[in-house]
Amino acid sequence: MAARVVLVAGFTQHDVADEVWRASPDSVLVRHDLSRLADGVVRRWVDGRLTVLELAHGCVSCTLRLDLVPLLEGLDARVVVHLDPALEPEAVCFALSATEVEVEAVLTVVDPARWLADATGGDTLAERGMGAAAEDERTVAQVVVGQAEFADALVLTAAPDPATAAVLERLNPLAPRQQLDGIDVPALLAAIPATARRGGFDDGFGSLLYGAPPLHAAHGVSVVCFSEARPFHPMRLHKAVDVLLDGVVRTRGRVWVVSQPDEALWLESAGGGLRVGNLGAWPRDRGQELVVITTKDPVRITAALTAAVVTDEELALADELDFVDPFGEWHEEAEL
Known part of the structure; x- marks a missing residue:
């Protein structure tokens, strides 16, 4: 044993x-x-x-x-x-x-x-x-x-x-x-519940709200749940990431950038540290799903992420445009 x-x-x-x-x-x-x-x-x-x-x-x-x-x-x-x-x-x-x-x-x-x-x-x-x-x-x-x-x-x-x-x-x-x-x-x-991790993992495509945390704001702490059916513009997302490194305790989520239509990226931050990884092919419909715990204004986070999504025109021309993609060579520690 x-x-x-x-x-x-x-x-x-x-x-x-x-x-x-x-x-x-x-x-x-x-x-x-x-x-x-x-x-x-x-x-x-x-x-x-x-x-x-x-x-x-x-x-x-x-x-x-x-x-x-x-x-x-x-x-x-x-x-x-x-x-x-x-x-x-x-x-x-x-x-x-x-x-x-x-x-x-x-x-x-x-x-x-x-x-x-x-x-x-x-x-x-x-x-x-x-x-x-x-x-x-x-x-x-x-x-x-x-x-x-x-x-x-x-x-x-x-x-x-x-x-x-x-x-x-x-x-x-x-x-x-x-x-x-x-x-x-x-x-x-x-007192540890039967549903506790006990060292277990998921494949990165499970629920981002592990344990059903409270989502209301309290004592200056907010939870931002961001979802979007359209992809991110890679350069605008690269810029928007700055808001996830200021007054943020944790960001976790799956990201879709228009320049990598088949790849699901994993993004997580804590304080001023960021990791970006590759989960592989999307197992189902593509889309953005990020959960952010912050001690600062949650509205600016939502606004920055929303502004990073591609426009209708960019999406229509996605196959023809040559995007500069800082996430093209995904790696464990993003250089920002």
Whole structure:
């Protein structure tokens, strides 16, 4: 049998993993420290026993592929994995998806005193001295938003202010929450609904409103649901993306640009960080569908995206026009 895993993530360092470990007799506690990953060095503890690993290529994917995944595949126990702050649980679960390792739950620790500022900011991990490798261009926002969004349950280090609470409710409405000073691990794990992700994925064509979040505005937080049956003009969309990088916690959605009529693009942003990827061919009718959680004026977002849609004349001449397409060479980190 393979390991049954509880992942504990979070940009803030607290001993939640220890609490989970103590609440689960006979479990194994695994910790990773990637602070020297750029030098090819990873430190790993298993129940307090330190192993120093030297990797030929210091990167997150190498750490998962060469160390964490084989380690978990070799354990037949419940394992509590305390992830390094720079690790996103979604990447870990993706690496485990090809194995027999079962993800029981993903817990994320959130510090409300700084989380919303980080989630809407533009600092890179490198600027905070936390870059996992020289080529790691991820932003702090991408990490903290991804950690909270992918969680099955949240542990808050303090009571959140109303705006932070409103954002978390819209970002991850299904996740039960407890405060650190009164944590009851068995109760928190039991409160995770049967419909929780538990490390699962969809193909990018599922609902963008995971868990049916509230859509009304509250405490300065709004949700923009943008849909359109016509494609985007690639250059106007490239310009419109700027509004998704200012005061926006999260953008997720499928995009159709007129210059790529058969390709479904995936666009997501968090704070000042953006990713654009390719989902492949459209499985059904093409169209735009984006969901944006913002702390600024939602009207300007809708207006900018609407202005980026092609006109009737452009659509009629689409086969004849030679569009300049910044999204033609889609890649993981869009250069804007």
